[in-house]
Amino acid sequence: GIQVEQSPPDLILQEGANSTLRCNFSDSVNNLQWFHQNPWGQLINLFYIPSGTKQNGRLSATTVATERYSLLYISSSQTTDSGVYFCAVATMFSGGYNKLIFGAGTRLAVHP
Amino acid sequence: GAVVSQHPSWVICKSGTSVKIECRSLDFQATTMFWYRQFPKQSLMLMATSNEGSKATYEQGVEKDKFLINHASLTLSTLTVTSAHPEDSSFYICSARTAISNQPQHFGDGTRLSIL
Numbered sequence: 112g113i114q115v116e117q118s119p120p121d122l123i124l125q126e127g128a129n130s131t132l133r134c135n136f137s138d139s140v141n142n143l144q145w146f147h148q149n150p151w152g153q154l155i156n157l158f159y160i161p162s163g164t165k166q167n168g169r170l171s172a173t174t175v176a177t178e179r180y181s182l183l184y185i186s187s188s189q190t191t192d193s194g195v196y197f198c199a200v201a202t203m204f205s206g207g208y209n210k211l212i213f214g215a216g217t218r219l220a221v222h223p
Numbered sequence: 224g225a226v227v228s229q230h231p232s233w234v235i236c237k238s239g240t241s242v243k244i245e246c247r248s249l250d251f252q253a254t255t256m257f258w259y260r261q262f263p264k265q266s267l268m269l270m271a272t273s274n275e276g277s278k279a280t281y282e283q284g285v286e287k288d289k290f291l292i293n294h295a296s297l298t299l300s301t302l303t304v305t306s307a308h309p310e311d312s313s314f315y316i317c318s319a320r321t322a323i324s325n326q327p328q329h330f331g332d333g334t335r336l337s338i339l
Contacts, residue, residue: 141324141325154330210257215265
């Protein structure tokens with residue numbers, strides 16, 4: 112099956128710093144989503160981005176489907192950005208059900 | 224829009240009890256729903272895929288007799304953990320999508336299950 116690798120696994124930032132999280136995947140995808148899981152376990156959908164670039168406030172994401180990677184940019188980080196960031200992908204070979212396979216996540220801690 | 228409601232949020236029960244978790248799409252028709260399991264400090268692992276009106280498809284290693292999934296309508300799927308034991312304690316999350324292609328999956332808030 113498809114492999115999803117996220118880097119870095121852990122990241123510590125000072126409030127106000129910028130960061131880039133990376134997601135590499137091993138096969139063609141027809142769905143890619145970035146999530147933020149908060150300390151209560153809620154998965155917040157950040158971006159649906161199988162290709163191209165999107166921005167939402169201090170966050171932006173770029174997926175280069177032909178090179179099989181996606182990047183999540185966090186600018187001017189805040190303590191509320193702390194948590195785990197997951198990349199999840201689905202391939203056209205998942206039986207047509209668009210099953211999402213999750214990466215291991217990047218654990219982000221933003222200190223004041 | 225695209226809200227998925229999952230209940231209950233927390234369950235604590237005795238070993239041997241069966242526990243039912245509900246996943247509802249509140250404002251869209253979910254032709255396909257998914258169930259995930261997450262252990263502490265780990266990623267989400269897909270357990271099964273369910274399509275409305277048909278049997279669920281389970282991932283390798285997931286016991287279908289232990290984790291019963293029903294998707295009887297376009298807005299409701301249920302996961303029943305039968306005869307639960309402490310090793311079944313985990314965080315269970317559902318998601319849902321429509322039949323329209325090029326649309327994201329929408330996730331519930333999860334259910335924290337603790338078996339004593």
